[in-house]
Amino acid sequence: MAIAEITVIPVGTGDTSVSAYVAECQKVLESQKAIKYQLTPMGTVIEGEMNVLLKTFQKLHEVPFQKGAQRVVTSIRIDDRRDKKGTMDQKINSVIHKM
Structure with missing residues (x-):
C-alpha cells in the first residue's frame, strides 16, 4: 500500500481560481473504488496499491485539459513503504500517540 500526495495545477487559464478544477x-x-483519499487545502492525499495510484494520477492530470x-x-x-503496512490514518495516529 502506498500513500501519495498530488497537486494538479492548470496554468494560463485566465483565472486565479482553481476550485472548479479541484x-x-x-x-x-469518488469514482475510484480501490483507493482512499483526503482533500487538503494544498492538494489531495491518496492511499492505495501503486498500480492503481499511477492510473489515478494520469486521470487527475487529464482533468484540466478536459x-x-x-x-x-x-x-x-x-x-511506498514495503517493511510494514502504512495508511494515512496510521501515520496521523503515530504522531498523535507521540504527543
Whole structure:
C-alpha cells in the first residue's frame, strides 16, 4: 500500500481560481473504488496499491485539459513503504500517540 500526495495545477487559464478544477478531480476520485483519499487545502492525499495510484494520477492530470486548460503542472510525492503496512490514518495516529 502506498500513500501519495498530488497537486494538479492548470496554468494560463485566465483565472486565479482553481476550485472548479479541484472539484472535477474530486469527482474522478469518488469514482475510484480501490483507493482512499483526503482533500487538503494544498492538494489531495491518496492511499492505495501503486498500480492503481499511477492510473489515478494520469486521470487527475487529464482533468484540466478536459476543461480547456492548455498547460498543466502536476506534483506527486509517493511514500511506498514495503517493511510494514502504512495508511494515512496510521501515520496521523503515530504522531498523535507521540504527543
